[in-house]
Amino acid sequence: MIRIVVRERIKNGEKEKAIELFREMVEATRKEEGNISFNLLESVEDPNTLAVSEAWESQQSVENHLESQHSKRLRPLLDQCFAEPSRIEIYREIL
DSSP states (O other): OEEEEEEEEBOTTOHHHHHHHHHHHHHHHTTSTTEEEEEEEEOSSOTTEEEEEEEESOHHHHHHHHTSHHHHHHHHHHHTTBSSOOEEEEEEOOO
């Protein structure tokens, strides 16, 4: 299993737009083959910091997601809402 955490710092005034775009991403991604979970989280310390928590059956599932139509369409729109580059952490389950 592959787990991914992507942290995003949202520009002031762009949070509602980002959440609506993420809503579409979450709904589509949860239907993908190989997806175990895909959730949007909000920092309790900084409401302009969001994180996506993902779990996938395999690396191939992740690659298929990155090539999906909805991912290719929504990522550039989401990028416009971010105040800084995404911070991506990839983990594999060992226990």
